[in-house]
Amino acid sequence: MGSETETQLERTLGLTEALMIGIGTMVGAGIFVLPGAAAALSGPASAIAFVLAGGIAMLTALSASELATAMPASGGPYHFINKGLGPLFGSIAGLGNWLGLAFATAFYAVGFGNYVDPLMASLELNLGIVAAVPLSGPQIGGLAAAAAFIVVNYLSTDGTGDLQNVIVIVLLVILGAFIALGATQARPAELLPFFPQGSGPGSILPTTALVFVSYLGFAQVATVAGEIKAPGKNLPRAMVGGVLLVTLIYAASILILLGVVPLDQVAGEGTAIAIGAEAIFGGFGIGLIGVGLLTFGGLLATASSANASVLSASRINYAMGRDGLMDKRLSKIHDRFNTPYRSIALTGGLILLFIVAGQVNALAKAGSVLHLLVYGLLNVSLIVMRETEAMGYDPEFELPGYPVVPALGALLSFALIGFMDLQQILLAGTLVVAGIVWYFVYVRKRVEDTSALAQYRSPPAVEVEVAVDFDVGPDDIPAEDIPADDSTTAGHGGGAND
Amino acid sequence: MSDTALTVLVPVDVSSEERPDPDLLDLLRPARIVLVGWYPVPDQVTPEQMRDEYESDAVERIEDVAADFPAETDVETLVVFTPDRSTTIDRVADDYHAAVVVVPRDVRPVERVLVPIRGDANIDRILAVVGTLLEESEATVTLFHAVPSGDEDVSVGRTLLDGAVDHLVDAGVAADRVDTAVVESESPADDIIDAAANHDVLVIGETEPSLIEHILGDVPTRVVQNVDRPVLVVRNTDSSDSE
Known part of the structure; x- marks a missing residue:
């Protein structure tokens, strides 16, 4: 007895599961919510916007793959930035990542509401009739859906993960049928003029900024890096493969949609793809089935994206708490439900607020x-x-084309912000300021900067861990125990140096 | 050598009060035990966070369970935070070259062991496990073979079981402790489940499920799910011999 018990974390996700997580989170928005809005801005050329946004996402997916295989802990993008650039940028990235996911969830939820609204209307339950509440039908549907996801995740339901695979396969089958049947009817002449008459090709970049939200899901894979088997191989494949597949589906769907249905029938419509399905499946005499399938798909896709995003948002709270950038009490696990209930409740509250406050396009761009x-x-x-040759940085996967790929990824990501509306640019600016303020008010006195950047600027004079190893004093044992439950930053920094 | 090679994996849910029955532990005395405390991780939480929160509880509980084993038993303890119990059990069984996985349930003192045997299954490995465990116990064994009705001659089953009895006697189990039963059966799984009611522990071989079994559920899986006795599942790999 008194034997040492080893503790392990199981890796349960293979390549398929990892791919499904990425695709499942992404495929909701681009096809089922945004085609109408994108077509209104850029017409058939919005296919180019989808490809451009996919390209920018791909650059970041490559970088995220390398970073995730080097440090597979929870927290995803926030974690990588905190480790590389320190808690100041960590604060900005953590808040940005968290609130970005809350905005994206609100957007998916309103997208869900877009599909619920006509269903309700056909049952003569006009959701807009609540005259006392100045909300649209989709907003009310979105509020109800978001509230449901929040409650479900607060109370913990297992098996939503198993459901994910089924949902994604069903979606891919539905979209495959849409694309295959549509391809037989699309007329290239319908796609002309390719660029919108007023703004021409100039509209493409603002459209890219709008549809970028369709690709956020790839980072979801990075947040579960610690649970993926053989991450060196599976992580990059899942992220890059996911972005590639989704980009192709988006571009093909929008071209087929606009090749079959005249632009003015779908421009600005929340359920454009269902309108397209009526025409496409109608050509085979099964128009109603088509509308039903795509409406079902829309509900499924937006729901799965919203659900996945609520979960990731609460994981960022945990990661920030672990690193001392937020109060740990926020990510406390409920005694009975075993969920981070406070974090889910807070994030959920924000999501509901955003749904009430914003229109679907504004929510998409804010996300x-x-x-x-x-x-x-x-x-x-x-x-x-890479440049500071950070200690312990030894990624299993190294991205090709360094330094062009990450430099381009950074440049294009920042540049695309410039094509947002003033409202969103102000939001980004406010967030940066908020992150800086948060750092100086809360983080700086609590957290020591052990990031790669800080180590490079002032290398530690003495390697502290080495001194402890040689010290046989009685302090030795408690010193070993502390990182496990208290100052985990120190423990993690030490681990990375091995 | 084969005695020391028998590694048995005992999974325990360390998030609950579950603990294996002392009588079962007594039966496992001759084996090397890998005691796996698995802690379920819900979708909403990362395994990492669950570890941060519950590691000390889980370790304390598994070491507490380990203390229940008879003093001379070789027990190794392990805690795994996992979103999926069966993935973990399979993986740990491979890592530790475990020949047997225990499905723990309440037992009475182990007096009668039921060993369902299929002609094609890994019969030698099952008998080696039974032989090792029964050497140090007083329990009796029933070797049970269900013949799918009309499929084969009952005498084939008889011959199969006679060979199995010899195998156990060679391993040091007195012949009067070994009983045999061959039944003609519409549904082998149901007959095994019925027979289990008169026994304290089951030792059953894992099989590669065929396609139809994947759909309908294979016999060992149905037995494990429908019997309220502890089941020792003998794994279908060669790894147990390699150490």
């Missing part, structure tokens, strides 16, 4: 702008890690 900020910093962090 995008904060993530672009984070992704830009993530690419910078990778460059810092």
Whole structure:
């Protein structure tokens, strides 16, 4: 007895599961919510916007793959930035990542509401009739859906993870049918003029900024890096493969949609793809089935994206608490439900607030702008890690094309912020200021900067861990125990040096 | 040598009060035990956070369970935070070259052991496990073979079990402790489940499920799910011999 018990964390996700997580989070928005809004801005050329946004996401996905295989702890992009650039940028990235996910969840929820609204209307339950509440039908549907996800995750339901695979496969089958049937009917002539008559190709970049939100899911894979089997191989494959597949589906769907249905019928419509399905499946005499399938798909896709984003948001709270950038009490686990209930409740409250406050396009861009900020910093962090030859930085996967790929990833991510509306640019600016203030008010006195950047600027004179190893004094044992439950930053910094 | 090679994996849910029955532990005395405390991780939480929160509780509980084993038993303890119990049990069984996985349940003192045997299954490995465990116990064994009705001659089953009895006697189990039963059966799983009611512990071989078994559920899985006795599942790998 008195034997030493080893503690392990199980890795349960293989390549398929990791891919499904990424695709499941992404595929919701681009097809089921945004085509109408994108088409209104750029017409058929919005396919180019989807490809451009996918390209920018791909650069960051490559960087995130390398960083995640080097430090597979929870927290995803926030964690990589905190480790590379220190707690000041960590504060900005953590808040940005968290609130960005809350905005994205609000956006998915309103997208869900877009599909619920006509269903309710057909049952003669007009959600908009609550005259006392100045909210649209989709907003009310979105509020109800978001509230449901928040409650479900607060109370803990197991098996939503198993469901994910089924949902993604069903979605891919539905979209495959849409694309295959649509391809037989699309007329290239419908796609002309390719660029919108007023703004021309100039509209493409603002459209790219709008649809970037469709790609946020790839980072979801990085946040579960610690749970993926053979991460050196599976992480990059899942992230890069996911972005590639989703980009192709987005571009193909929008071209087919606009190749079949006249632009003015779908422009600005929240359920454009269902309108397209009516025409496409209608060509085979099964129009109603098509609408039903795509509406079902829309509900499923937006729901799974919203659910996944609520979960990631609360994981960022945990990671920030672990690193001392937020109060740990926020991520406390409920005694009975075994969920981080406070974090879910707080994030959930914000999501509901955002749904009430924002229109769908504004929510999409708010989610995008904060993530672009984070992704830009993530690419910078990778460059810092490599250039400072950070101790313990030994990624299993090294991205090709260094330094062009991460430099381009940082540059394009930041540049795309410039194509947002003033409102979102102000939001990004406010967040940066808030992150800085948070750092000076809360973080600085609590956390020591052990990031790669700080180590490079002032290398530690003495390697503290070495001194402890040789010290046979009685302090030895407590010193070993402390990192386990108290100052985990010190423990993690030490681990990375091995 | 084969005695020391028998590694048995005993999973315990350390988030609950679950603990294996002392009578079962007594039966396992001759084996090397890998005691795996698994802690379920819900979708909403990362395994890392669960470890931060519950590591000391989990370790304390598994070491407490380890203390229940008879003093001379070789017990190794391990805690795993996992979103999926069966992935963990399979993986740990491979890592430790465990030949047997225990499905713990309440037992009475172990007096009668039921060993369902299928002609094609890993019969030698099952008998080696039974032989090792029964050497040090007083319990009796029933070797049980269900013949799918109309499928084969009952005498084939008889021959199979006679060979198995010889195997156990060679391993040092007195012949009067070994009983045999061959039944003609519409549904082997149901008959095994019925027979289990008169026994204290089951030793059953894991099989590669065929396609149809994947759909309908294979016999060992159905037995494990429907029997309220502890089951020792003998794994279908060669890894147990390699150490």
